[in-house]
Amino acid sequence: MNFFKTASILCLSLIIFACQPEQAETAKLQTADTGVTESITAPEFTGTTLGGAMVSSQDLSGKAYIVNFFASWCPPCRAEIPDMVVLQSKYEQKGFTFIGVTVDEDMTKVREFVQDYGINFPVVVADQQIIDAYSRHVQGGLSSIPTSFVVGVDGSLSSVLIGAQSKMVFEGLISDALEAGQQ
Secondary structure (H helix, E strand, O other): OHHHHHHHHHHHHHHHHHOOOOOOEEOOEEOOOOOOEEOEEOOOOEEEEOOOOEEEOOOOOOOEEEEEEEOOOOHHHHHHHHHHHHHHHHHHHHOEEEEEEEOOOOHHHHHHHHHHHOOOOOEEEOOHHHHHHHHOOOOOOOOOOOEEEEEOOOOEEEEEEEOOOOHHHHHHHHHHHHHOOOO
């Protein structure tokens, strides 16, 4: 009985650690000598949705989008999904979409999760190419979920958000992403 108690505590600790929120970071480079801020081009990716369709960064060219790494078992991920569904409906016709990237291993559970939460945006199955493409934009690599990457219509990576976000935060980031490159 002690083994199961210890194993349960270790699993719970891992989940709590993996789902810890961190402060949002901007994804702009500032050159040391001039102080000028430079844009970072969003990572390129290609992925397969749960329905078998292909989604790529090339398909999203000229659109604003947020790539959100999540898992169906992660409480903070589950908390932010309903707001993401509402915002997808509100901003889809304006040239915005969320792209969910699931790190789950059980696709049956993910499909149930997508249906139960009414997810109305593409959900891509994480593979090493997608993880590597985005990990280089997070100090220490992509190590916790949810993690979101905000991409403007100009193709620039504007923010990296670690931890669950509120509807208000997402909405502000979506507005900024839709206006990117239009100044």
